[in-house]
Amino acid sequence: MSVAENIKAVRKRMELAAGRFGRTIDDVTLMAVTKAFAPEVIREAYEQGLRLFGENKVQEFAAKAGKLADLAHAEWHLIGSLQSNKAARAAELFHAIDSVDSLKLAQKLNATAEKLKKRIPVLIEVNIAGEKNKGGIVPESKELQQLLEAAASLAGLDFRGLMTIPPMANDPQASRPHFRRLRQLRDDIESRHWKNIRMDVLSMGMSHDYEVAIEEGSTCIRLGTAVLGERPGK
Ligand SMILES: *Cc1c(COP(=O)(O)O)cnc(C)c1O
Numbered sequence: 001m002s003v004a005e006n007i008k009a010v011r012k013r014m015e016l017a018a019g020r021f022g023r024t025i026d027d028v029t030l031m032a033v034t035k036a037f038a039p040e041v042i043r044e045a046y047e048q049g050l051r052l053f054g055e056n057k058v059q060e061f062a063a064k065a066g067k068l069a070d071l072a073h074a075e076w077h078l079i080g081s082l083q084s085n086k087a088a089r090a091a092e093l094f095h096a097i098d099s100v101d102s103l104k105l106a107q108k109l110n111a112t113a114e115k116l117k118k119r120i121p122v123l124i125e126v127n128i129a130g131e132k133n134k135g136g137i138v139p140e141s142k143e144l145q146q147l148l149e150a151a152a153s154l155a156g157l158d159f160r161g162l163m164t165i166p167p168m169a170n171d172p173q174a175s176r177p178h179f180r181r182l183r184q185l186r187d188d189i190e191s192r193h194w195k196n197i198r199m200d201v202l203s204m205g206m207s208h209d210y211e212v213a214i215e216e217g218s219t220c221i222r223l224g225t226a227v228l229g230e231r232p233g234k
Contacts, residue, residue: 003044006227010210014221017214028214031203033079033224035060036231039067045227046071054098054222056080058090065093079163079203079222081135084108088115096121098163098203101135103147106154113156120156123163123203126185128178131167139185152195161201161219162186172209179204179216 001009007030015025031052034042042053042064054077055061061076068074078094081101087108090097100106100122113120124147127136137144151159162185166178182204190199205213207226214221224231 017211054079163203175209
């Protein structure tokens with residue numbers, strides 16, 4: 001199937017899933033995850049009307065960005081783990097960082113934002129199931145508490161919500177409790193009214209489980225294969 005056909009099929013399923021949750025398709029943003037795809041394929045998605053794109057490596061996007069610079073309305077988000085020493089480069093290349101997973105990284109990004117005199121939109125990445133060897137901050141951790149407290153003094157960052165990647169599973173229903181938990185964490189953080197913390201965005205759901213994610217309140221699904229096809233080199 002072509003990218004255009006994929007997008008059409010995904011939109012239909014998004015609409016149905018949103019309806020089951022008492023919402024409309026306008027409540028959910030479709031992000032195309034373009035890692036490993038060539039600029040020509042990304043351009044195709046743009047021509048089909050997609051405007052939000054996710055890449056997971058600074059280096060890889062730096063190499064592609066020149067060929068995509070004319071896509072004036074594209075918004076590029078980093079969704080992969082970011083080392084503090086690449087924070088400055090990431091802040092130049094991306095419109096937003098959706099994978100802030102430590103206080104140290106937040107501080108680095110904040111310093112860069114102040115230098116560049118801009119405000120960087122960020123999401124906090126949550127390791128919702130507390131998996132070993134996985135990026136993200138664990139919900140009950142001291143680190144999350146410290147980050148929320150520090151946000152007030154990190155004025156260069158615009159905290160907009162949470163992002164998660166649940167444990168790998170073939171059955172999309174296996175993701176449901178994790179998505180629900182992220183939504184509850186969002187509600188909990190919101191109810192505490194931290195300064196400089198907004199909780200408008202819940203970035204959850206990938207190609208195999210996005211319908212479940214929408215049913216559980218996702219506001220941004222991140223789709224690679226479902227939109228662009230099999231990833232090259234997989
Ligand atoms: C690769 C990736 C995706 C998309 O994966 P698909 O299964 O192709 O939809 C979404 N989110 C993150 C963080 C990723 O790294």
